[in-house]
Amino acid sequence: FAIAASATVYLATLISTQLHERERHLSALLETTQTVSSTLSLPEVLERLAISAAKALATSRASIRLLDETGEHLHMAVAHGLSEEYQTKGLVDVSRSPLDQEALSGNVVIVKQTATDHRIQYPEQVLKEGIGSILVAPIIGRGSPLGVLRVYAVQPNRFTAGDAHFVLAIAQQGAVALENALAHETLQQADKERAQFVRTITHELRAPVSGAQSLLRVLLKLRKVKLNPQQRDILSRVEARFDF
Structure with a gap:
């Protein structure tokens, strides 16, 4: 027992x-x-x-x-x-x-x-x-x-x-x-790379666009260049579209 x-x-x-x-x-x-x-x-x-x-x-x-x-x-x-x-x-x-x-x-x-x-x-x-x-x-x-x-x-x-x-x-x-x-983590890295790509492209495009914008402004201000109202309107619209 x-x-x-x-x-x-x-x-x-x-x-x-x-x-x-x-x-x-x-x-x-x-x-x-x-x-x-x-x-x-x-x-x-x-x-x-x-x-x-x-x-x-x-x-x-x-x-x-x-x-x-x-x-x-x-x-x-x-x-x-x-x-x-x-x-x-x-x-x-x-x-x-x-x-x-x-x-x-x-x-x-x-x-x-x-x-x-x-x-x-x-x-x-x-x-x-x-x-x-x-x-x-x-x-x-x-x-x-x-x-x-x-x-x-x-x-x-x-x-x-x-x-x-x-x-x-x-x-x-x-x-x-x-x-x-x-x-x-992979998605975050992809977002960082995409943002960096956009910044790089924006920077690369800004220089030539700024140059073209400056030329248009000079052209619009020059008195020797005779533009009719329609031409001046077109150039003004193009110049405005260059703004980022």
């Missing part, structure tokens, strides 16, 4: 813990969705996504690396709670990082013990930073990977399968917000 009672208590505690964790994850996911969707600024989206992921898993460190145009390297886009030395350790070469190759293929990767995992490209820097375990989730856009979201912990064996599913959901929400921010 005592054994059965102990087992019952253990199961009840386990179920309660799992339910509490599930509730915390759902609450954090909702908060993350609202947070990253409330802005179209790319730096703000990245910063909020990293902070939300770290906060949700009760850690203090997270980062987002985005693929460059070649798709061969991951550069640090934002880091939360990481030292400057670690952030600037270098680009991640995807071809030399099995960890990121697996993540970019669409899988969530858990590094349980960084000290013995050979998939890490910069193992010495990771250990120096005091990172014991890492969770890596892919950020997948419309059919193609954009980068990876990483969450770090000091303790080894820190992350669970439940954490992996949760961070993947955060990364998926982040991908939508990230693509919206990128599209907004």
Whole structure:
């Protein structure tokens, strides 16, 4: 009877813990969705996504690396709670990082013990930073990977399968917000280029038009040039149309 009672208590505690964790994850996911969707600024989206992921898993460190145009390297886009030395350790070469190759293929990767995992490209820097375990989730856009979201912990064996599913959901929400921010940034850049083009064309046209306008004014004022009323009216209209 005592054994059965102990087992019952253990199961009840386990179920309660799992339910509490599930509730915390759902609450954090909702908060993350609202947070990253409330802005179209790319730096703000990245910063909020990293902070939300770290906060949700009760850690203090997270980062987002985005693929460059070649798709061969991951550069640090934002880091939360990481030292400057670690952030600037270098680009991640995807071809030399099995960890990121697996993540970019669409899988969530858990590094349980960084000290013995050979998939890490910069193992010495990771250990120096005091990172014991890492969770890596892919950020997948419309059919193609954009980068990876990483969450770090000091303790080894820190992350669970439940954490992996949760961070993947955060990364998926982040991908939508990230693509919206990128599209907004592209539109803003297009507007700037269009405005610059208009300014350039206006400047290029103003000089010859101003010269022609001056000649017309001189022509209209010269007494030696005899113009009938119709000719003078036509020239006056042309001169007026040159005004910007």
